[in-house]
Amino acid sequence: MREVAIIGIGIHPWGKFPEKSVHELNLEIAQMALKDANMEWKDVQGLFCGQDPWAGIQGMLAGSALAQNLGLTGIPVTNNYNACATGGYALRTAHLYISSGLIDTALVAGGSISPKGAFGTTKYDEFDETDLDSQRFRILGSANFTGFAMAAQKRMTMYGTTEEDLALQKVKASKFGALNPNARYHKIYTKEEILNSPMVAYPLHLYQVCATSDGAAAAVVCSLEVAKKYTTKPIVIAGIGASNPRYPAPGMGGFGSDFSELPPPNENDAGIKSTYQAYEEAGVGPEDLDVVSVYDLTGAMELQWYEDIGLCGEGDAEKLLREGATSMGGRVPVCTDGGCTSMGECIPAQALSQTCEIVSQLRGDAGPRQVAGARIGFSVNSGKLGNSSAIVYKK
Amino acid sequence: MNATKQIPCLEGWFTMPPQEPQLIGSRCQSCGHYFFPRVTTCRNPNCQKDKPLEEARLSRRGKLFAYTVNHYSPPPPYHAPDPFVPFGVASIALPEGIKVGGQIARDVDLASLKVGMEMETVREVLYKDEAGNEVLSWMFRPVK
Numbered sequence: 274m275r276e277v278a279i280i281g282i283g284i285h286p287w288g289k290f291p292e293k294s295v296h297e298l299n300l301e302i303a304q305m306a307l308k309d310a311n312m313e314w315k316d317v318q319g320l321f322c323g324q325d326p327w328a329g330i331q332g333m334l335a336g337s338a339l340a341q342n343l344g345l346t347g348i349p350v351t352n353n354y355n356a357c358a359t360g361g362y363a364l365r366t367a368h369l370y371i372s373s374g375l376i377d378t379a380l381v382a383g384g385s386i387s388p389k390g391a392f393g394t395t396k397y398d399e400f401d402e403t404d405l406d407s408q409r410f411r412i413l414g415s416a417n418f419t420g421f422a423m424a425a426q427k428r429m430t431m432y433g434t435t436e437e438d439l440a441l442q443k444v445k446a447s448k449f450g451a452l453n454p455n456a457r458y459h460k461i462y463t464k465e466e467i468l469n470s471p472m473v474a475y476p477l478h479l480y481q482v483c484a485t486s487d488g489a490a491a492a493v494v495c496s497l498e499v500a501k502k503y504t505t506k507p508i509v510i511a512g513i514g515a516s517n518p519r520y521p522a523p524g525m526g527g528f529g530s531d532f533s534e535l536p537p538p539n540e541n542d543a544g545i546k547s548t549y550q551a552y553e554e555a556g557v558g559p560e561d562l563d564v565v566s567v568y569d570l571t572g573a574m575e576l577q578w579y580e581d582i583g584l585c586g587e588g589d590a591e592k593l594l595r596e597g598a599t600s601m602g603g604r605v606p607v608c609t610d611g612g613c614t615s616m617g618e619c620i621p622a623q624a625l626s627q628t629c630e631i632v633s634q635l636r637g638d639a640g641p642r643q644v645a646g647a648r649i650g651f652s653v654n655s656g657k658l659g660n661s662s663a664i665v666y667k668k
Numbered sequence: 669m670n671a672t673k674q675i676p677c678l679e680g681w682f683t684m685p686p687q688e689p690q691l692i693g694s695r696c697q698s699c700g701h702y703f704f705p706r707v708t709t710c711r712n713p714n715c716q717k718d719k720p721l722e723e724a725r726l727s728r729r730g731k732l733f734a735y736t737v738n739h740y741s742p743p744p745p746y747h748a749p750d751p752f753v754p755f756g757v758a759s760i761a762l763p764e765g766i767k768v769g770g771q772i773a774r775d776v777d778l779a780s781l782k783v784g785m786e787m788e789t790v791r792e793v794l795y796k797d798e799a800g801n802e803v804l805s806w807m808f809r810p811v812k
Contacts, residue, residue, distance in 0.1 A: 390743060399745045402678050405705070407745060412677050412794065412805055413769055414742040415757050422736035423759060430734075430783045475737040520713050529693075529704040530759075530767040 274372040278500040278507035279666070281310025281493030282629040285384070287486040287616040288457045295325045295332055298384040298489035299339045306380065310493035311503050314343045317493070318376035320350045321367040323359040323383025323621030326395050332385075335621075339382060349376075357568060357654045358515070359383055360490065360624030361662020365515045367494050377499045383621040384489025391416040392485055392620070409527050418482050418571070420527065422474035424540065425573035429476060432588045434573065436476050438595070440467040442572030443481055443614055445600045450615025452642040455626075457486050457617045483570045486617025490625035492632070508632045511557070511649075511667040514550025518542040518659035541581050543661035548582045548653050555649075555665035559583035562605055563647040564634045566627040568654035569612040579607070582653060582663075601642065609634060609642050624662055627652035635668045673801045677794050681705055682806040683725065689791035691768060691806055695724035702726065702764040728789045729811065730762040737778045747795035747803075754778070760787050760808055773809035786811040 283305030285298050299322070307314055322336025331338055336352040349370075355362045360383045367379035393416075394406035402408060409415050428434045443462055450456040462480060470479040500507035523530055523540040552558055559582055567578035576590035584605060585593045593599060599607035610616065610630040613623065631650035633639045648668045655661035676684055683690045693704035697719035701712050704726060710717050735758040741748040756772030758781075772778065773790050787808040794805035 393743070402681075402705075408678065409769075410742060411745040411747075413757055413771060414738060414746045414748070414755065415769070416740075416742060419736055419738055419757050422738075423734040423757070426736055427734040427783070472737075472739045474739065477736075520711060522711075528769045 275374060276497035277368050277371045277494055277510045278497045279492050279494050279510065279628070279632050280500050280504045280507050281306040281308070281312065282632050283307075283309060283491040284455050284626055284629045285489045286455045286457070287488040287619060287626070290386070290487045293386070293487070295328045295335060295384050295386050295489070296338050296342060298386070298487070299335060299382050299491075300342045302384065302489040302491040303339055303343060303380060303382050306382070306491040306493045312378065312493055315346055317346075317348065317378050317380045319348055319367060319370050319379040321363040321379060321381045322350065322352055323363055323625070324352050324354040325385040325621055326354060327385060327388055335384070336382070354621065355656065355660045355662075356658065357618075357620055357623055357656025358660040358662040359621040359656075360626075360628065361652075361654060361664065362515055362660070364492065364494070364510075364625070364628065364664065365513050365662060368510055368513055371494060371496050378493070378495040380491065380493055381625065382489065382491035383625050385619050385621045386487045387485040387619055389485065391418065392618075405528060413528070415527070418477060419474050421571045421574065422477045424577070425476050425571055428573045428576065432591065434576065434591055436468060437464060438576070438591045439476060439481060439572035440464040441594055442569070442575050443467050445594070446569065446608055446612050446614035448601055449609050449642055450611025452640070453610045453615065456611040456615040457484065458611070458615045477571060481571060483613045484617035486619045488616070488619035488622045488626065490622045490629050492625060492628055506636050508635050509667045510664060512551035512553065512555030512665035514547035514554070514663040516543040516547040516550065516661050519546075522659060541577060541655060541661075543659045544578070544653060544655040544663070545581045547655075547661040547663040551651070551663040551665045555667070557649060557665055561649050562651045564609060564631060564644045564650045565599075565605055565607045566610070566612070566630055566650075566652040567607055568623070569608050569614050570618065575607065575612070578653065582651070606644050609639065609644060620656070624652070624654050627654065628664065631666050635666055674804055675797075675801045677803050677805040682791065684804070685791070688728065689789050689806060690728055691726040691789060693724050693726050693766070694721045696721055702762075702766050704766055704768050724764075726768070727763050730760040730768070730787055732781060732783055732785045732787050733759040733761040733767050734783065735759070735772065735781050749795070756781065758787070758808055771805065771807045773807040776809050780810065
C-alpha cells in the first residue's frame with residue numbers, strides 16, 4: 274500500500290451564514306484547499322464529499338453538486354454520511370483509493386447549513402413508529418444534549434466529576450477558541466460565568482451545550498510520491514481507523530440499549546476501536562502524540578475521550594484536565610482550535626475541521642495557538658449510532 | 669358530553685388500562701436476549717436465530733442507570749405544556765439485561781433521584797391531542 278499525504282486544507286469559519294447555501298460553502302473551501310495544495314481541479318482524480326442531510330436530495334448529492342460547480346471532469350464522486358464521523362470516513366475512502374493505487378490525487382470536502390437550536394430529525398413524522406429519531410423527540414422530549422447530559426451525570430456518579438471540572442473544560446476550550454479566527458466563539462469564559470448560565474439539561478448549562486453551526490472544511494490528499502511535486506511540507510496520514518460499535522449497542526438518551534451486562538460496555542466502543550486501529554497502523558501510542566483533537570460536544574465527553582484514547586487511565590481524566598496537561602502549553606494540548614465547544618457542531622464537516630487543525634499544527638502554521646515542535650497529531654470522533662473515525666498524522 | 673378517551677402515544681409499545689403498566693418488547697427464543705422497542709429480527713450477531721422472536725412484557729421494576737432534568741422546552745413534535753415545566757428523562761436498567769428510556773413521572777421530586785434507586789414503570793398523560801384525547805405514555809417513578 275502506498276503512503277498518503279495531505280497537501281492542502283481549506284476551512285470556512287464556523288457560525289451562522291443564512292445568506293449562503295451549503296453548495297457555496299463547499300465551493301469556497303474546495304477552491305481554498307486546491308489553492309493551498311497548489312493543485313488545479315482538473316488534476317484531481319477523485320472527489321469524496323460529506324452529505325448534508327439538511328439540504329434535501331441536492332444535499333445528499335453534495336459531492337456531485339460540488340463537482341458540477343467546479344466543472345465536470347468525469348472523475349468518481351463519492352457522497353457519504355456517517356454522522357459526526359462523515360469527514361473521517363470520506364478521508365478514509367480517499368485514502369483507500371490512493372493507497373491502493375487506483376488514483377493519485379483526491380479532494381475531500383464536507384459542509385452544512387445546520388438547523389437552529391438542536392439537531393432534530395430531517396423527517397418529523399409523528400406517526401412513523403419505525404423512525405425512532407422522531408419518536409425520541411415526540412415521546413421523550415430528548416434532544417442530543419439530553420443523552421449527553423445523562424452521560425455527564427453518569428460520569429459524575431462513577432468518578433466524582435464535579436460541575437467545576439465540566440466548566441473547566443469550557444474555560445480551556447474558550448482560550449483556544451479566542452485565538453482561532455475560524456471559531457464561532459472568541460470570548461474567554463470564566464467558570465463562574467459558565468456555571469451561572471441557565472441550566473439546559475442537568476448538569477449542562479447553556480454555555481456547555483454545543484451549538485449547531487454552519488461550516489465547511491476540505492483537504493487535498495495524494496500519494497506521498499506525488500505530494501513531493503506540490504509541497505515541501507506534506508503531512509502523512511500515518512494511520513487511519515474507522516469503526517462501528519460491536520453488539521450490544523449503547524443507547525443513552527434514546528429508547529433503550531441492547532442486551533448488556535451491568536456495568537455496561539463502554540458507550541464509546543467504536544471510538545476506542547478506531548483509535549487503536551489508527552495507532553497500530555501508525556506504529557504509535559498515546560504517549561507519542563504532540564497534539565490531539567477529540568469530539569468535545571460536552572466537557573464530560575472530552576474527559577471520556579482522554580481515557581478512551583489512552584491519554585490517562587480510567588477515572589483519571591479530571592486530574593489530567595486540572596493539571597493543565599491538555600491546555601495550552603500543556604504536555605498534550607487537546608482541541609487547539611477550540612473544539613466543538615468553541616466552533617459549534619457542523620456534522621458533515623466537523624471531522625475535516627479537526628483534520629485541518631492538526632495539519633495546521635504539524636505544518637507550524639497555527640499562529641498564536643501553535644503547539645511548539647508538534648510532529649505527531651491525532652484526531653478522533655464518533656457520532657450517532659456509534660460510527661467513529663480516527664487518524665494519526667505525521668510531519 | 670363525551671368521556672375523555674385515552675390513547676397510547678405509540679400503539680403496542682406498552683400495555684393500556686385496565687392492564688397494569690408494562691413495556692412491551694421482544695425476546696429472542698434462540699439466545700434469550702431482550703429488545704425494546706420491539707424488533708423484527710434478533711440483533712445479537714452471535715445468535716443462531718433458529719427460533720422466532722416472541723413478544724415480551726418487560727419487568728415493571730428496574731434500577732435508575734442515568735438521568736437528566738430537561739430545563740429546555742423541546743420543539744415540535746414534542747408537545748410541551750405552556751407554561752413549560754422541567755421534566756426528567758432517565759435510562760432504567762431492567763433485570764432482562766437491557767436499559768430502557770423514558771420520562772420521569774410528573775409528580776416526582778426530581779431532586780430526590782439517585783443513580784441505583786429502584787424505579788417502577790407507570791403510565792401517565794403525556795399530552796392532550798387536538799381532539800381532546802389523553803395521549804398516554806410510559807414513565808418511571810421511584811418505588812415508594
